[in-house]
Amino acid sequence: MSFTNEVLEYVRKFHELGSEVKKKYYSRDFKKKVVYISNFDLYKAPSVDWRDTLYLIMAPKPPQPEELPQVCKESIMEHSNQVKELGIKLFELISEGLGLNKNHLKEMDCAEGLYVIARHYPFCPQQNLTLGFSSHTDSGFLTLLLQDQIGGLQVLHNNHWVDVPLSPGALIVNLGDLMELITNAKFKSVYHRVLANNICPRISVAFFFRMHLQENSNSRLYGPIKKLLSEENPPIYREAIGEEIVACRYTKGLDGIPLLSHFKLNACPSNQIV
Numbered sequence: 001m002s003f004t005n006e007v008l009e010y011v012r013k014f015h016e017l018g019s020e021v022k023k024k025y026y027s028r029d030f031k032k033k034v035v036y037i038s039n040f041d042l043y044k045a046p047s048v049d050w051r052d053t054l055y056l057i058m059a060p061k062p063p064q065p066e067e068l069p070q071v072c073k074e075s076i077m078e079h080s081n082q083v084k085e086l087g088i089k090l091f092e093l094i095s096e097g098l099g100l101n102k103n104h105l106k107e108m109d110c111a112e113g114l115y116v117i118a119r120h121y122p123f124c125p126q127q128n129l130t131l132g133f134s135s136h137t138d139s140g141f142l143t144l145l146l147q148d149q150i151g152g153l154q155v156l157h158n159n160h161w162v163d164v165p166l167s168p169g170a171l172i173v174n175l176g177d178l179m180e181l182i183t184n185a186k187f188k189s190v191y192h193r194v195l196a197n198n199i200c201p202r203i204s205v206a207f208f209f210r211m212h213l214q215e216n217s218n219s220r221l222y223g224p225i226k227k228l229l230s231e232e233n234p235p236i237y238r239e240a241i242g243e244e245i246v247a248c249r250y251t252k253g254l255d256g257i258p259l260l261s262h263f264k265l266n267a268c269p270s271n272q273i274v
């Protein structure tokens with residue numbers, strides 16, 4: 001079986017387990033390395049998105065094998081290492097694309113943390129009343145996304161929602177808010193959402209790269225990379241510690257206000273997004 005099918009398969013198997021087995025992982029403590037939850041912003045969102053999520057923090061320090069769900073224990077470590085290698089290659093290429101040294105982004109700890117976020121969008125009887133995942137940008141630097149054959153992922157392009165075509169085995173590359181911040185908006189994070197559907201459950205797996213913030217918290221400052229700035233290209237965003245940027249998403253939820261508007265210089269966080 002291919003890498004992508006294998007990952008989708010054990011994620012599906014996990015979500016199809018009975019709640020008696022899954023409830024052992026229920027938690028709203030995101031410092032844990034293995035967490036099973038519905039919506040991270042359940043108590044803040046105006047309506048509940050129609051999905052369940054298994055979060056695994058696989059780097060820099062993965063969970064002990066006995067902490068991992070039985071269905072993925074055997075292979076998740078190897079798959080995470082493969083994805084990490086691919087992520088590092090992409091960070092090297094992006095660094096070079098920005099005219100920087102190949103290791104620049106890696107040395108900023110952009111690939112230090114790898115979060116595997118395994119989603120299940122159950123059959124939704126009234127799919128016109130909610131979404132699988134409301135409109136949002138990813139808060140990290142880079143996301144590699146794997147989806148099954150059901151569809152429903154859309155990106156916002158020129159103010160229109162456009163379906164992301166299905167391409168079996170493909171990993172979709174998504175740039176996040178931290179990437180936009182450090183590149184001073186040379187690379188933009190993209191709004192995307194997932195429709196709910198009343199035909200069939202859907203599975204996706206997001207491999208999320210960002211600095212790691214647990215235990216000995218990373219208090220490094222992140223702001224536009226100095227080498228990318230000039231008189232014609234002054235900083236758009238202020239510097240902030242990694243923790244402040246990521247915490248902003250968790251404390252505010254998906255409130256329709258662009259996350260980066262909280263870090264804009266000379267601006268107030270007012271631009272509402274669909």
Ligand SMILES: O=C(O)CCC(=O)C(=O)O
Nearest residue numbers: 117119147153194204206
């Ligand atoms: O399920 C999907 O296709 C998208 C998931 C997503 O946007 C995310 O995990 O941030």
Ligand SMILES: [Fe+2]
Nearest residue numbers: 136137138192
């Ligand atoms: Fe996303």
